[in-house]
Amino acid sequence: xxxxxxxxxxxxxxxxPEHEKQAKVGEVFHSVAQKYDVMNDVMxxxxxxxxxxxxxxxxxxxTGDKVLDIAGGSGDxxxxxxxxxxxxxxVILTDINASMLGVGRDRMLDAGLNVPAMQCNAEQLPFxxxxxxxxxxxxxxxxxxxxxxxLKEMQxxxxxxxxxxxxxxxxxxxxxxxxxxxxxxxxxxxxxKWIAKDADSYQYLxxxxxxxxxxxxxxxxxxxxxxxxxxxxxxxxGVVALHKGYKTA
Amino acid sequence: xxxxxxxxxxxxxxxxNSWAKPHxxxxxxxxxxxxxxxxxxxxxxxxxxxxxxxxDNAMPNATxxxxxxxxxxxxxxxxxxxxxxxxxxxxxxxxxVSKVLxxxxxxxxxxxxxxxxxxxxxxxxxxTQSMFAQAKKQTTxxxxxxxxxxxxxxxxxxxxxxxxxxxxxxxxxxxxVERFEKKLEKLSQQIGSSAEDTDTHLASSVKKVQSTKPKSxxxxxxxxxxxxxxxxxxxx
Numbered sequence: 243x244x245x246x247x248x249x250x251x252x253x254x255x256x257x258x259p260e261h262e263k264q265a266k267v268g269e270v271f272h273s274v275a276q277k278y279d280v281m282n283d284v285m286x287x288x289x290x291x292x293x294x295x296x297x298x299x300x301x302x303x304x305t306g307d308k309v310l311d312i313a314g315g316s317g318d319x320x321x322x323x324x325x326x327x328x329x330x331x332x333v334i335l336t337d338i339n340a341s342m343l344g345v346g347r348d349r350m351l352d353a354g355l356n357v358p359a360m361q362c363n364a365e366q367l368p369f370x371x372x373x374x375x376x377x378x379x380x381x382x383x384x385x386x387x388x389x390x391x392x393l394k395e396m397q398x399x400x401x402x403x404x405x406x407x408x409x410x411x412x413x414x415x416x417x418x419x420x421x422x423x424x425x426x427x428x429x430x431x432x433x434x435k436w437i438a439k440d441a442d443s444y445q446y447l448x449x450x451x452x453x454x455x456x457x458x459x460x461x462x463x464x465x466x467x468x469x470x471x472x473x474x475x476x477x478x479x480g481v482v483a484l485h486k487g488y489k490t491a
Numbered sequence: 492x493x494x495x496x497x498x499x500x501x502x503x504x505x506x507x508n509s510w511a512k513p514h515x516x517x518x519x520x521x522x523x524x525x526x527x528x529x530x531x532x533x534x535x536x537x538x539x540x541x542x543x544x545x546x547d548n549a550m551p552n553a554t555x556x557x558x559x560x561x562x563x564x565x566x567x568x569x570x571x572x573x574x575x576x577x578x579x580x581x582x583x584x585x586x587x588v589s590k591v592l593x594x595x596x597x598x599x600x601x602x603x604x605x606x607x608x609x610x611x612x613x614x615x616x617x618x619t620q621s622m623f624a625q626a627k628k629q630t631t632x633x634x635x636x637x638x639x640x641x642x643x644x645x646x647x648x649x650x651x652x653x654x655x656x657x658x659x660x661x662x663x664x665x666x667x668v669e670r671f672e673k674k675l676e677k678l679s680q681q682i683g684s685s686a687e688d689t690d691t692h693l694a695s696s697v698k699k700v701q702s703t704k705p706k707s708x709x710x711x712x713x714x715x716x717x718x719x720x721x722x723x724x725x726x727x
Binding site: 488 | 495498519520535538539546
C-alpha cells in the first residue's frame with residue numbers, strides 16, 4: 243500500500259508524484275473559489291444547473307433521507323437535496339478544499355438551511371459504515387488522486403439499498419469531439435483568463451476532463467468498488483454522464 | 492437535453508399525483524419501455540416511487556407495444572383497444588405500472604395558478620377545456636365529412652354495409668370451396684379405391700391365365716430357340 247502511494251499520477255496532462263496532486267488541485271480551487279459559480283454558468287451556458295437538477299430528480303431521495311454531498315464545494319446540490327429531504331432528513335456538505343467549503347457553508351447559512359459543512363478527504367471519510375441513503379459527488383471524482391479508494395469509501399458509508407450518484411464530465415459523442423476540443427482548449431482558458439483571471443486553472447480543467455475515465459470504464463470502477471449494479475445517463479451528448487451505483491447487499 | 496426535461500415533467504406529475512407513489516414504490520428499480528413504433532420511451536421507477544427516464548445502458552424488464560393506430564383508439568377512450576396492447580417481458584410490472592400511469596392526471600390549473608392566481612387559472616382551464624372539446628368535435632365532424640365524401644362522391648373508402656356484404660360473400664365462397672375440397676377428396680379416395688380393386692382384379696386374372704398355360708420343359712424351350720435362330724439362314 244505504501245509503495246502504491248509513492249506512485250505518480252496525472253494532474254491534467256502532467257505527471258506528478260501522487261502526494262503532490264492534492265496540493266495542486268487545492269491551489270486550483272483556492273484560485274477559482276470566489277468566481278466558481280459565475281464560471282460554471284458561463285462555461286456551461288447554465289447547463290450545469292440542469293445536470294444537477296437531473297441528478298436530484300433521478301436520485302430517488304425522499305423526505306427523511308440522509309444524504310452525503312462529497313466535493314460539494316459551493317453547495318449547489320446540498321441546497322437542492324436539503325429541500326428534498328425536508329426537516330426530518332439530513333444533508334452533510336463536505337469538501338477537501340477549505341476555500342470552496344467556506345463558500346458553500348456561507349451560502350447554506352444565507353439560504354437559512356441547516357446543513358453541516360465538513361472539511362474531509364473523500365478517500366478517508368469520517369463516517370461510520372452504512373450511514374447514508376444517498377451519496378453524491380458532482381464534478382469532484384475527477385480531481386481525486388485515488389478514485390478507486392474514494393469509491394470504496396463511498397460504498398462503505400452507504401446503507402444497504404442506498405445509491406451513489408457520480409455526476410462528472412465524460413466522453414463526448416464522437417462527431418462532436420473536434421468542436422468540443424476547440425471549445426475546451428481554446429475558449430475555456432480564454433474565458434478563465436477574462437473572468438476568473440486564471441487561465442491555467444481552466445487549462446487544467448480541460449485536461450483533467452480528457453484524463454477522466456469514460457462512461458464504461460467508470461461503471462466498471464464502481465462495480466469493482468463493490469456496487470452491485472451501476473447504470474449511467476449521458477447528458478448533453480456525453481459531455482457529462484451521471485452514474486448511479488446501487489448497494490443492494 | 493430531452494432526458495432531464497422528461498424526467499422533470501414526470502417528477503412533477505408524480506408529485507401532483509402523490510397517491511401513486513406507494514403503488515409504484517413496490518416496483519422500484521424496474522424499467523418499462525413503451526414502444527410507439529415511431530418512438531420509444533423507457534421509464535424507471537425510482538426508490539421514492541417517482542418516475543424518471545431510464546438510464547442509457549439499461550435493459551427493460553417489460554416492453555409495452557402501442558402502435559399509433561392503437562394509441563389513437565386509447566386516447567379516444569376505446570376500452571376494447573386496451574385488450575389489443577402487446578406486452579413482452581414481465582407482464583405483471585407492465586400491467587400495474589400502466590394502470591397507475593393511466594390514472595395519473597396533469598393538473599394544469601394548479602400549475603397556472605402559481606403564475607396567475609386561482610381565479611384566472613380556473614378560467615384559463617375552463618376555456619382550454621372547452622377549446623379542446625370543440626377541437627375534438629370539429630375533428631370528428633371533419634373526419635366524418637371526409638369519409639362520407641370518399642364513400643359517396645369519390646369512392647375511395649368502402650361503406651360499412653358493403654364491407655359486410657363483401658365479408659359475407661367471402662365467407663360463403665370459403666365455405667363452398669371447403670365443401671368442394673371435401674367432395675374432391677372423397678371422390679379421389681373413391682377413384683383410388685376402385686383403381687386398387689381393378690389392379691387387384693387384373694393381377695388375379697393374370698395369375699389365373701398363367702396358371703392355366705401348359706408348362707414346357709427347359710429342353711423344349713432351348714430347342715425352339717435354336718430353331719428360331721436357324722430360320723433366316725435356311726431361307727437364304
